Structures are given as structure tokens and as C-alpha cells.
């Protein structure tokens with residue numbers, strides 16, 4: 001993600017996250033901590049009970065959040081997952097007489113305790129939807145294919161889906177399941193225990209009028225945006241997918257993604273990956289159908305859908321992979337020029353980061369006043385106005401390696417994405433424009449070294465709601481300092497070997513630090529602590545490493 005530097009980057013307090021999730025976080029905190037949470041703990045929406053449901057619910061508390069469970073993801077080394085996020089709780093327990101466990105309502109990320117879910121992991125999403133831009137009516141069937149990871153098997157599990165969507169039916173492994181919507185959690189009870197390590201195929205039928213999830217990062221909303229031309233587009237971090245399909249909504253669970261979208265024939269649809277034209281369903285009279293598929297697993301916030309009357313710009317990367325970009329009717333005047341630069345920018349970045357990791361590339365250039373751009377996989381989305389700059393395009397394309405191919409394990413590791421993507425324009429400028437990066441670094445340091453506020457927020461473990469702040473400006477300073485500390489050889493090996501090693505996987509900042517130590521051939525941890533984890537300007541012994549001290 002990139003925001004309007006300086007203008008909007010620093011004003012997102014934790015309180016501005018999604019309203020529905022926030023109130024539920026508070027409810028959970030009150031229930032499990034009996035702590036100093038002060039408000040809104042009683043505002044959880046009662047679920048839409050389905051006739052015949054056999055959910056084990058209790059008023060107020062989310063039943064599945066306190067279930068006996070096995071969480072899907074191992075916490076990254078060095079990251080402590082509080083007991084509120086993942087610990088079993090005997091309150092709701094196992095259904096009487098049944099084996100198996102209830103999957104947790106969160107995947108175990110302390111920053112967003114209800115993001116994602118426990119007990120299973122998803123390998124692929126396949127969405128088949130109809131959308132009418134005139135009425136904003138969406139109806140859809142989502143097929144999720146995955147595996148149960150709970151050692152006991154599952155008797156109940158959750159998906160994340162915003163309450164603007166009403167679920168009408170759920171099948172698990174081919175059999176109808178009971179279900180209940182509790183705000184943004186879809187709680188599913190299969191007819192039979194789904195065995196440990198067993199295949200999990202979930203089909204969800206739902207409909208509604210998708211909407212924004214209030215209060216996302218950077219002070220902006222996220223989810224389902226309407227465009228001025230009457231279309232729609234989905235973007236948002238840390239969540240957005242749940243605004244239009246049921247999902248295990250956390251980057252720790254990556255999956256492949258495909259969407260078939262039927263729309264009135266005057267509209268077009270673009271999404272991630274490659275457009276498919278074979279074997280499409282009959283869209284019916286007056287309609288058009290589009291299918292897009294991404295065969296590499298990505299985090300769900302990197303999936304997008306854009307429905308509008310846009311221009312398509314096509315090209316090819318040097319290796320022949322297709323570049324497909326969409327230009328909105330109200331996009332900036334230079335959007336086409338930026339779209340045309342995609343191949344050249346990826347060429348330069350490939351020189352630093354290694355082969356481009358996906359099967360296709362491109363961008364979606366909107367006229368939206370989002371205040372941010374997002375690195376949606378293969379096809380980043382750019383807002384209108386000043387956000388759609390050349391530097392932003394370099395930043396979002398760098399994310400294809402750093403953030404999209406290598407995925408964060410926890411949101412506290414966001415520097416793995418944003419520090420590197422924010423350093424990419426430096427690298428680009430050094431190669432293409434012969435910028436003296438040392439001079440640039442010294443100039444910035446001179447103006448910042450005596451500003452304690454700048455150093456207060458660390459680049460790792462910065463706290464929920466603070467992820468998207470200093471990573472954009474302190475991040476590149478820290479990386480350039482690291483380069484001077486370990487030398488160009490080791491640093492450029494890092495830039496290439498990190499995606500080569502962790503591409504297609506989740507990674508933590510701890511793992512990056514170990515990687516750096518290995519490449520440097522010595523323990524650089526004190527330096528890394530000073531630059532990435534410290535809350536003051538780095539001590540003098542670390543402040544001007546290598547040639548930056550001259």
C-alpha cells in the first residue's frame with residue numbers, strides 16, 4: 001500500500017478500524033480479559049439465526065472465539081500471541097458426545113484477533129457471481145477448497161463475511177450444513193465431523209448489496225467502493241475480501257483465486273491473474289460473463305474485482321508474460337502513460353529482486369479518491385489524483401515480490417512489505433536516474449536526526465493501527481543504512497535471495513533478521529534492533545554505518 005506521503009500517512013488511530021470488528025474486539029476483550037475496555041462491549045449484533053441451527057451460542061460473547069480449538073497457524077518465532085487470540089476456553093467447549101473441535105474465530109494475530117479463523121486452511125477460492133451496477137445487487141456462490149488442520153477434526157468453524165451479505169445456504173463436503181451469521185463471522189456446523197487433515201470443500205450461497213467496511217487503514221475505508229461512473233471496485237488492507245466473498249481473511253492463509261462475474265453487457269470486469277475465455281457459462285440475454293484466475297496463492301487482501309466501462313491497455317513483459325491494465329473513464333490524464341511503464345519498471349525491479357513472480361502483470365488506474373494505492377496481486381489498484389504517481393507505481397510493483405509473493409505471517413511484520421516497497425523507488429532512481437542515494441540518505445538524516453517524534457514508532461511490532469506509518473519513510477532510511485552496514489554484495493544478495501527463498505510462503509521479520517545475519521556472516525542483530533525496533537534515533541555507534549559516516 002502507498003498513501004499520500006505526509007498528508008494522510010500518520011493519522012490513523014487504532015480506533016478507526018472497521019466498526020463492526022472493533023466492537024467485537026472490545027466484546028472479546030471484555031469477556032476474556034475483564035480488563036480496562038471502556039465501551040461498546042454490548043453492541044455485538046445478534047446473528048441471523050437459521051431455522052434448525054444447532055449452534056452452541058451464548059449471549060454477548062462470540063461462541064467460536066472461545067472454543068476449544070487448534071489454531072491453524074503457528075505464531076512466528078518471537079511473536080507472542082496473547083491468550084485472548086488463540087487459547088482454548090472451556091465455556092462453550094465441545095458439543096456433547098462429539099469428537100472434534102470448534103475452529104477459533106481468529107487465526108491468532110494479536111493485532112486483529114478476529115481476522116482469519118482457526119482449524120483449517122484454504123487452498124483455493126472460486127467465486128461465481130452476478131452483479132448489477134444499477135442496483136448494487138450481488139448474488140454469488142463461493143467454493144472454498146482446503147484442509148482441516150485441527151488435530152481433532154472440526155465440528156464447527158468460521159469464515160469471515162461482512163453482514164451486508166446474507167447467506168442462504170452452506171454445503172460442507174457436499175452435504176448441507178447449518179450456519180449462523182454473527183456480524184462479520186459466518187459460523188458453520190457441518191452435518192458430520194470433518195476429520196483431521198481431511199479435505200474441506202465449502203460452498204456458500206449468498207446475496208446482498210456489498211459496501212465499504214468503515215475505517216480501514218490510512219484513515220480510509222476499505223472493501224467495496226462504487227466508482228463515479230457507476231461501477232465498483234474492491235480494495236483494502238488489512239481486510240476487504242470479506243465485503244464480497246466468504247474468506248479466511250488473514251495473510252497467514254494464502255490461496256489461489258478465481259472469479260466468474262456475470263454483468264449487464266455494457267460493463268466489463270477485470271480481476272487478478274489471467275483472463276479465461278474457455279468453458280464460460282451462458283450469461284443469459286443482455287449479459288456478459290468474465291472469468292479471471294490467479295494460479296499462485298496470495299493473501300485475500302490482494303484479491304480485487306473491478307467492474308466498470310474501462311479502457312484496456314495490453315503489453316508483454318520481456319519474458320512474454322501478459323501485461324493487462326484497466327484505465328477508468330475518470331482516471332488521471334497520465335494513467336495510460338503509467339500503465340505503459342509497467343514493463344520497463346518491472347524490468348528494472350527484476351534486476352534487483354529476481355524474476356517477476358507472477359504469471360501476469362498490469363494495473364487498475366481508477367479515478368477514486370481513496371488516498372491510497374494497493375498492491376493487489378498482478379494488478380495493483382491506483383486511486384486518482386496525486387496518489388497515482390510514477391513513484392507509487394514503482395512502489396506497488398515492488399510489492400509483487402515483497403508482500404504478494406512473500407507474504408507476512410503477522411501484520412506486525414508489515415515492514416517486510418512496506419520498508420522494501422518504499423526503498424524500491426530509491427533503487428529505481430539509482431539505476432535509471434543515477435541518483436546519489438548516499439547523498440539522499442544523508443540529507444534526510446540531517447533533517448530527522450534531531451526529531452524524536454520521527455523515531456518513536458518502530459518498524460517492527462509497532463502496535464495495531466500503527467502499521468502503516470513510519471514504514472514508508474523510516475523504512476527506506478533503515479534499509480539504506482543496513483546496506484551500508486553489511487555492504488552492497490550482501491545487501492543485493494538479500495534483495496534477490498529473500499524472495500527466492502520465501503516466495504509463495506509466509507515469513508516473519510525474525511526470519512529476515514536471521515537471513516541478514518547469515519548473509520552478513522556475523523550477528524547484525526544489535527544494528528537491526530537500533531534501526532528497525534528502536535523508538536529513538538539509533539545510537540551513535542549504529543547511526544552512520546560504513547560510507548554513510550564519511
Ligand SMILES: [Zn+2]
Nearest residue numbers: 001002418421
Ligand atoms: Zn506499500
